[in-house]
Every structure is written in structure tokens, then in C-alpha cells.
Amino acid sequence: AVSLPFAVGQCGNQVGCRFWDLALREHAAVNKKGIYDEALSSFFRNVDTRSGDNGPDIYKGKICSLKARALLIDMEEGVVNEILQGPLRDVFDSKQLITDVSGSGNNWAVGHKIYGCQYRENIVEKLRKTAEHCDCLQCFFIIHSMGGGTGSGLGTFVLNLLEEEFPEVYRFVTSVYPSGEDDVITSPYNSVLAMKELNEHADCVLPIENESLFEIVNKIHQMINSGKLGSTVKQNSLVTSSAGSAKTLQEKPFDAMNNIVANLLLNLTSSARFEGSLNMDLNEISMNLVPFPRLHYLVSSLTPLYTLADVNVPSRRLDQMFSDAFSRDHQLIQADPKHSLYLACALLVRGNVQVSDLRRNIERLKPSLHFVSWNQEGWKTGLCSVPPVGHSHSLLALANNTCVKPTFIELKDRFMKLYKKKAHLHHYLQIDGMEQSCFSEAVSSLSDLIEEYNELDATKGGPRIDPSRLKIAV
Amino acid sequence: MSIVTVQLGQCGNQIGQEVFGALCSDIRGTHGLCSKKENESYQDSCKERFFCEEESAVPVARAVLVDMEPKVISQTLSMAARSGHWKYSSHSHFCQKQGSGNNWANGYSVHGPRHKEAIMNLVQKEAEKCDRLGGFFTIMSMAGGTGSGLGAFVTQCLRDAFPTSFILNHVVWPYGTGEVIVQNYNSVLTLSHLYHSSDALLVHENDVIHKICAQLMNIKQISFRDVNQVIAHQLGSVFQPTHTAGGGSGYSRNPLGDLMETLVPHPEFRMLGLRNIPQMPESSLPYSTFSWPGLIKHLRQMLIANAPMEEGIDWQVRPPHPSSIPSTNKPLHFNTSIANLVILRGKDVHSMDLGSFQDPSLYTSWLNPQDAFNAWKTPRAFNKYEKSAALVSNSQFLLKPLDSIVGKAWNMFASKAYLHQYTKFGIQEEDFLDCFTTLEQVISSYTNL
Numbered sequence: 001a002v003s004l005p006f007a008v009g010q011c012g013n014q015v016g017c018r019f020w021d022l023a024l025r026e027h028a029a030v031n032k033k034g035i036y037d038e039a040l041s042s043f044f045r046n047v048d049t050r051s052g053d054n055g056p057d058i059y060k061g062k063i064c065s066l067k068a069r070a071l072l073i074d075m076e077e078g079v080v081n082e083i084l085q086g087p088l089r090d091v092f093d094s095k096q097l098i099t100d101v102s103g104s105g106n107n108w109a110v111g112h113k114i115y116g117c118q119y120r121e122n123i124v125e126k127l128r129k130t131a132e133h134c135d136c137l138q139c140f141f142i143i144h145s146m147g148g149g150t151g152s153g154l155g156t157f158v159l160n161l162l163e164e165e166f167p168e169v170y171r172f173v174t175s176v177y178p179s180g181e182d183d184v185i186t187s188p189y190n191s192v193l194a195m196k197e198l199n200e201h202a203d204c205v206l207p208i209e210n211e212s213l214f215e216i217v218n219k220i221h222q223m224i225n226s227g228k229l230g231s232t233v234k235q236n237s238l239v240t241s242s243a244g245s246a247k248t249l250q251e252k253p254f255d256a257m258n259n260i261v262a263n264l265l266l267n268l269t270s271s272a273r274f275e276g277s278l279n280m281d282l283n284e285i286s287m288n289l290v291p292f293p294r295l296h297y298l299v300s301s302l303t304p305l306y307t308l309a310d311v312n313v314p315s316r317r318l319d320q321m322f323s324d325a326f327s328r329d330h331q332l333i334q335a336d337p338k339h340s341l342y343l344a345c346a347l348l349v350r351g352n353v354q355v356s357d358l359r360r361n362i363e364r365l366k367p368s369l370h371f372v373s374w375n376q377e378g379w380k381t382g383l384c385s386v387p388p389v390g391h392s393h394s395l396l397a398l399a400n401n402t403c404v405k406p407t408f409i410e411l412k413d414r415f416m417k418l419y420k421k422k423a424h425l426h427h428y429l430q431i432d433g434m435e436q437s438c439f440s441e442a443v444s445s446l447s448d449l450i451e452e453y454n455e456l457d458a459t460k461g462g463p464r465i466d467p468s469r470l471k472i473a474v
Numbered sequence: 475m476s477i478v479t480v481q482l483g484q485c486g487n488q489i490g491q492e493v494f495g496a497l498c499s500d501i502r503g504t505h506g507l508c509s510k511k512e513n514e515s516y517q518d519s520c521k522e523r524f525f526c527e528e529e530s531a532v533p534v535a536r537a538v539l540v541d542m543e544p545k546v547i548s549q550t551l552s553m554a555a556r557s558g559h560w561k562y563s564s565h566s567h568f569c570q571k572q573g574s575g576n577n578w579a580n581g582y583s584v585h586g587p588r589h590k591e592a593i594m595n596l597v598q599k600e601a602e603k604c605d606r607l608g609g610f611f612t613i614m615s616m617a618g619g620t621g622s623g624l625g626a627f628v629t630q631c632l633r634d635a636f637p638t639s640f641i642l643n644h645v646v647w648p649y650g651t652g653e654v655i656v657q658n659y660n661s662v663l664t665l666s667h668l669y670h671s672s673d674a675l676l677v678h679e680n681d682v683i684h685k686i687c688a689q690l691m692n693i694k695q696i697s698f699r700d701v702n703q704v705i706a707h708q709l710g711s712v713f714q715p716t717h718t719a720g721g722g723s724g725y726s727r728n729p730l731g732d733l734m735e736t737l738v739p740h741p742e743f744r745m746l747g748l749r750n751i752p753q754m755p756e757s758s759l760p761y762s763t764f765s766w767p768g769l770i771k772h773l774r775q776m777l778i779a780n781a782p783m784e785e786g787i788d789w790q791v792r793p794p795h796p797s798s799i800p801s802t803n804k805p806l807h808f809n810t811s812i813a814n815l816v817i818l819r820g821k822d823v824h825s826m827d828l829g830s831f832q833d834p835s836l837y838t839s840w841l842n843p844q845d846a847f848n849a850w851k852t853p854r855a856f857n858k859y860e861k862s863a864a865l866v867s868n869s870q871f872l873l874k875p876l877d878s879i880v881g882k883a884w885n886m887f888a889s890k891a892y893l894h895q896y897t898k899f900g901i902q903e904e905d906f907l908d909c910f911t912t913l914e915q916v917i918s919s920y921t922n923l
Contacts, residue, residue: 283575
């Protein structure tokens with residue numbers, strides 16, 4: 001089953017680039033024989049390029065030329081051009097790119113209304129072509145940021161489009177939310193306008209905050225530079241490192257942070273690509289983690305952040321990995337799931353971990369977590385045999401938890417600060433198709449969402465009254 | 475008579491492969507401890523039941539493999555072939571690409587009808603290879619989407635296409651603390667549907683098998699493979715050939731039919747539990763000695779006290795005194811039976827008297843104890859155990875776990891959580907209510923024994 005990532009905008013494409021790089025590295029580590037297998041086919045086509053770039057797809061046999069199943073969309077050329085000149089240039093062909101020159105000016109309306117309209121047919125056509133090459137299309141991934149214009153506006157336009165054209169294919173969105181100190185003044189507007197689209201058209205959203213990524217990167221730097229005796233880190237195991245390079249200094253500023261997001265996506269799809277004793281496919285993630293359609297925001301955490309070079313892994317260290325997954329500083333947004341309410345939780349383990357390790361840790365951690373009354377045992381688990389590169393095991397935790405609420409409340413507050421003064425509003429309203437009601441509807445949608453989380457939180461710690469069972473006449 | 479096995483979903487296929495592996499390794503083993511003639515008869519009977527000799531060098535399992543994603547079947551086929559001693563037919567599997575997403579409705583209402591023809595064609599082909607078809611054995615988990623939903627649909631199709639054949643569903647119950655969040659919904663939907671088309675449900679609970687792995691088998695890092703191997707051993711101990719009581723000198727020729735006849739006297743009561751004794755790591759076998767009286771005494775108490783294994787049995791539990799009023803004064807924790815089947819394998823089986831299992835106080839009042847209890851025996855030892863005993867029981871074994879699953883599912887249903895995932899594939903709230911009603915009825919029936 002195929003997953004199709006769309007990278008939209010500058011952030012989306014920078015993350016996307018890291019994703020493809022790491023995906024290739026991961027498959028190269030596993031696929032020693034150079035045979036094009038089922039695992040590779042979920043992200044890559046195998047093209048016979050001997051007769052040129054337009055050669056036919058080869059479905060079996062030796063790897064000839066791998067092409068990523070992807071669409072790269074940006075309304076500026078800078079980032080995409082860089083990708084096409086870099087080491088990944090052979091992984092993409094021009095039919096997968098949609099670019100323009102002038103960008104969206106950090107304006108959601110420009111991205112959504114103007115470019116959306118302008119490029120709609122082009123996108124649909126390229127989308128259909130890409131989908132045609134797929135044996136069985138299971139899922140779309142949109143990778144974008146919320147605070148700008150292209151990723152946010154055009155990205156959510158694409159989301160709508162996907163729902164219209166391929167209603168049965170799941171839509172997962174990885175959204176990078178702006179921080180309070182974001183240098184784009186209008187990022188709250190862009191984010192809230194985009195949120196309405198995510199509320200209504202996404203199956204699952206994985207929110208990411210730059211602050212959290214930044215803190216993780218710092219934590220790793222500190223650890224490396226602390227020079228602790230006996231702790232040499234496997235360079236390629238760092239959740240922040242790029243494929244093949246140990247030269248962290250030469251990486252671009254956001255690369256380390258983007259690698260974390262890329263690893264998130266790799267881990268999320270690992271069980272769908274590689275074998276294991278308890279497979280966890282993407283449609284299962286959506287099924288188990290979304291109890292009500294609008295509550296589809298999943299807080300993610302990745303552990304370990306790095307692996308030490310010594311090979312021996314006592315189970316104590318394994319258990320530490322589980323504990324870390326629930327700690328505040330491993331979450332990819334500024335949130336503390338332990339002190340909020342869980343609606344559902346998924347644990348996807350990779351590597352040499354067995355069901356007894358999973359059970360032991362669930363039993364151990366359960367008492368300190370708060371689950372909603374109708375889902376007291378709400379755990380979804382998966383075991384994938386293949387670990388990520390550089391690790392012997394790893395864990396991805398996905399939580400549907402009310403701890404996302406503060407992120408949304410802050411976003412709404414920042415939005416209201418601007419909106420009350422009508423600051424910069426004219427930049428949006430002058431765009432064809434934009435009206436004041438777009439703003440009021442968007443913030444209303446966000447308020448409703450926050451209210452749903454409030455209602456759930458109100459049940460936390462309250463008395464548990466189990467509904468009475470059906471009575472049978474004897 | 476031959477049995478066609480249908481392996482459904484990841485669990486069904488992983489277990490199926492271990493079962494055929496265990497059967498094959500047992501018949502190839504040299505620890506039969508019986509006469510050559512007996513051994514040969516046993517081997518032939520097993521092969522007829524489960525394998526097809528075809529033109530190939532190794533026996534081919536009589537099985538159809540079904541899954542909605544390709545990875546597990548691919549692994550199952552290659553692991554079987556790698557053993558070198560048996561394999562699956564290369565034309566007996568059906569798979570798709572995208573899985574069922576742990577969604578019962580997807581398995582039942584979408585995949586079922588869509589792939590019915592292809593799957594039933596494979597089943598028909600396997601059935602035709604049998605000289606005499608003894609029935610179907612399906613293996614599935616009830617927690618996920620394929621084994622559970624598609625499994626329920628396929629069982630119905632089997633019933634429709636083979637109205638006079640026996641159908642035994644082996645159902646794996648998931649760990650209580652989640653493998654799948656919607657597992658209780660999927661379980662309720664599966665069990666209620668199976669109740670209408672299957673002859674009997676033979677149940678294994680992951681929690682119970684896990685305990686056996688931890689405490690009896692001494693496995694430190696328990697994997698699903700370990701769990702599946704214990705399950706396969708227990709199933710093998712039931713399905714390997716035996717002589718039935720009145721069956722004359724040969725091995726029983728109708729295992730599924732005999733099983734149903736002895737254990738399912740009433741259609742309302744179809745839940746069968748399985749216990750096996752002894753269980754220990756293979757390395758301990760040479761150092762252990764067994765006595766039939768000891769084994770039988772433990773097995774009987776496991777039945778009475780509803781103990782999952784031979785360690786930690788509550789010996790305080792006693793059957794009610796015969797003079798006390800039945801069903802109102804039954805002591806707490808006492809497991810009432812409708813019917814029991816004990817299977818003995820190994821040295822000196824015929825010397826063992828099983829009168830203790832015929833005690834009327836173990837049973838409900840509506841069957842003659844002679845009819846409620848049956849024993850099958852064979853002097854041929856199973857899987858390197860010099861003596862082993864299995865108990866297949868139609869009793870209150872599964873009452874508590876069933877009640878727990880229905881309770882949790884009801885709790886979730888009352889909040890309407892996840893229902894939109896099912897309604898989008900055509901399973902409505904009313905359908906859920908029907909299923910709850912069916913199972914509450916089953917719970918009530920078993921409670922009032």
C-alpha cells in the first residue's frame with residue numbers, strides 16, 4: 001500500500017527533502033540485495049531510465065532508478081531548486097514539481113484563493129498521474145507549516161482537493177505550528193485560517209512546534225558536548241542527523257529540526273512497510289486514535305533521541321525508552337500529556353522488542369496516566385521487527401490527548417490580539433473570495449474545538465458511572 | 475476425514491503456520507513410545523486429516539490463507555517452506571494490499587462481499603481435494619479487522635455453501651489491556667455473528683497463554699511467536715488422532731463431528747475452553763516424570779476452579795454438595811460444566827480411570843453425567859510429552875472474560891465513541907444493539923447454569 005507525501009511551501013519542502021534522504025538511507029540499510037521489494041514500493045517507483053527519464057516502471061527485480069512518489073509544491077523556486085541541484089536530484093522528475101516565482105507573501109489568502117485557483121488543474125493532473133503509478137493508494141501525507149502563505153494556504157487548498165478527488169484515501173497532515181516569537185507577524189491569521197481546513201478535511205493531524213524541536217536539538221548538543229565518560233554516541237542514530245553525514249556543523253540551520261520530523265514520518269509508516277509480529281497500518285492509526293471525527297489531533301513523541309555505541313541493551317534501558325515517550329521534553333509540541341486527559345494512545349515499537357516488554361511497560365505506566373472513562377484501556381500497539389538506522393529499537397507514541405488544548409488557546413489569543421485591532425486585515429480582504437466572515441468562521445471553528453476539549457477535561461477525575469447493561473428476560 | 479483450515483488475518487495466519495508445524499514435527503518425531511503399527515496408523519490418520527500428499531516431496535497443508543495485506547502471508551508461506559518438512563500450496567492464498575484498518579465493518583461489509591467469490595473458490599478447491607470432507611477449522615483473532623470482520627463473513631459463506639459440514643472457529647481473544655483500542659467493539663460484533671453461523675467457538679485468551687509462557691515455560695522476553703507456539707501445542711493435543719470410546723480399533727474418522735456431538739448439546743452454549751497439562755520448557759522434559767493420577771487430579775481441579783494452568787490452582791474450590799439445592803447454592807468461583815472432553819495421550823493411557831470427571835456435581839442437571847463426559851485416548855505420545863492430557867470444556871470458563879469484554883464495549887458504546895468509523899462502512903447503531911443483545915443472552919444463559 002502506497003503513501004504519497006506532498007510537500008507544500010518552504011518548510012514543507014525542507015522537511016520533505018530530509019524525509020526522502022532518510023527514507024533512502026533506511027531502505028538501503030535493510031535492502032542488501034538491491035531488489036525492488038514491497039517495502040520500497042510504498043515510497044518509491046522503480047523506473048527503467050535506460051531509455052531516458054520517461055522510461056516505464058519496473059515492478060520487480062533489481063533496482064534500476066528509484067523515483068520518489070511525491071509532489072513538491074512551492075510558490076517560490078528557491079527551496080525546490082536547491083533540492084534539484086543537490087544529492088536527491090535523481091529521485092524526482094519535473095512532472096512532480098509545481099512551482100512559481102513570487103511566493104505567497106506570508107498570506108494564507110494568496111496561497112489558498114489565488115494560487116489554489118490558478119494551479120488547481122495542474123495539481124489535479126499531476127496528482128492523477130502520480131496516483132496512476134500506485135498499485136494501491138492508501139494515504140496522502142501533507143507536510144507544511146501553518147504560519148506562512150504557501151504551506152498554510154495552498155497546503156490546505158490541496159487538502160480540500162484531495163478530499164474531493166480521492167475521498168477514500170486517508171489524509172494525514174504534519175503541520176508545523178508557529179511559536180509566539182515567530183517573525184511572521186500574520187502567522188496567527190494564517191494558522192487559524194488553516195486550522196478550520198484541518199478541522200474539516202483532515203483525517204489525522206500531527207501538530208509540531210518549532211520550540212519543541214529546538215529544545216530537543218539543544219538537549220542533544222549538550223549531551224554530545226558534555227563529554228561524559230564512556231558515552232560515545234552513534235552519530236547516525238541521532239534523531240537529528242542527516243543521512244551519511246557526521247558533519248553537523250555543515251548542516252543548514254533547520255536541518256537538525258527537520259530531521260526529527262522526517263524521522264517521525266518514517267517511524268509512522270515503518271510497520272506498513274516492514275514486517276513484524278503485530279502490524280500497524282496507517283488506516284489502523286486513524287481508526288483507533290480518532291474516536292470522534294473532529295478530535296483528530298495527535299501529539300507525537302519519538303524515543304530514543306540517540307543511541308549510545310555500546311551494544312548491550314539491558315531491559316532497564318528499554319523501559320527508560322517507554323518512560324521517556326511520556327515525558328514532557330520528548331513531545332513534539334509544547335505539551336504535557338501526563339497531566340492531561342488521554343482519549344487514546346498508540347505505541348509503535350521498532351526493533352528487538354517483544355510483546356512482553358510492551359505489556360510490562362503499559363502496566364507500569366498506566367497508573368500515572370489519566371484516560372477518559374469510556375476508554376480506560378485505550379492502547380493501540382504495534383511491533384515492527386526492523387529498527388531505524390543506528391538503533392536496536394525505538395518507540396513512536398501518538399496520543400489523542402487534551403494537552404493540545406493550550407497550543408490552540410494560545411493560537412486563538414494571538415489571533416484575537418491582531419483581529420481586535422483589525423491589524424493587517426486589508427492584505428487578506430483585498431483578495432478575491434476573502435471576506436470578514438472567513439475570519440469569524442475560522443476563529444469560531446477553533447473556539448468550538450477548544451470547547452470540545454474543555455468538556456472532556458471537565459470529566460477528568462470525576463466519578464466514574466458505568467452505564468447500566470442491557471437486561472435480558474430470563 | 476479431512477479438515478480444511480482457513481487462516482484469516484495476521485493472527486490467523488501466524489498461528490496456522492505454527493499449528494501445521496507442530497502437527498508435522500509431532501508425526502515425524504521418534505518419541506511416540508508406542509508400537510510401530512500404532513505409530514504408522516497415527517501418522518497416516520494425521521496426514522489424511524491435515525495434509526495432502528499430492529505430487530510434491532513434502533506434505534502440503536490443507537489450508538486456505540486469507541489476509542487483506544500481503545506481508546504476513548508472504549512470511550507465512552516462506553517460513554513453512556523453510557522448514558523443509560511441509561509447506562502450503564502455492565495457489566491457496568488470497569491477499570489484498572491495504573488491510574482492514576482494525577475495522578470490523580470494513581472486513582465484513584466491504585472486503586467480504588468484494589472478495590467472496592475469490593475466497594470461496596479457493597475453499598472449494600481445497601474441499602474437493604479431500605476424499606471425505608470432515609469440516610472446516612477457521613483461525614482468527616477477534617480484535618482486529620480482517621480476522622474478525624472478514625472472518626465472520628467467511629464463516630457465514632461457509633455455512634451457506636456447506637450446510638451439512640461442521641464448522642469450528644478458533645478465536646483468539648486479545649490481551650485485556652489493549653492491543654487495539656476498538657477491540658471490544660470488534661469482539662462483540664464477531665462473537666455475536668459467529669454464534670449464528672458456527673457450530674462451536676474454541677477460544678484462546680492471550681492473557682492466559684502469556685501467563686503460561688511466563689510461569690510454566692520460563693520465557694523471559696515473550697514474543698508473539700512464543701504465544702503462538704503454546705497455542706499450537708494445545709490445538710495439536712486436541713486435533714491429533716485419537717481413539718474415541720466406542721470407535722473400535724482404528725483412529726477416529728470424524729474428529730470435528732465427534733467434538734460437536736460430545737460438547738455442544740444445545741445451540742445456546744457454544745463456547746469451548748481449552749486446558750492442557752503438563753506444559754514446560756522442552757529442556758525440562760527429560761528431568762520430569764508424570765503420573766496419570768497426578769495429571770488428572772490437577773486437570774480436574776483446573777476445571778472446577780477455572781484455573782488457566784497447573785500452577786496457582788485454588789484447591790479450596792469444591793463442587794457443591796450433592797444434597798444441596800442445585801443452582802441457588804452453588805459455591806462462589808465454582809465452574810459449572812455442561813459437557814467435558816478429556817483427551818489422554820501417551821504411556822499406559824488405558825490404565826487411567828476417569829471416574830472423577832463423571833461426578834454429577836460438576837455438571838448442570840440437564841444432561842446425564844455419562845453423556846456429559848467423554849474421553850478419547852491414544853497410547854501414542856504427543857510432541858515429546860510422555861504423558862499429556864487435554865481438556866476441552868463447555869463450561870463457565872469464558873463467562874467472566876466475555877462479560878468483561880461486553881461491559882467495556884457497552885461503556886464505550888454509551889459514549890458513542892468510534893461509532894462513526896463503523897457507520898461509514900454500513901454497520902449502524904441498531905446492528906450493534908442486536909449484537910449486544912445476543913451476547914447478553916449468552917452471558918445470561920451461562921450464568922444461570
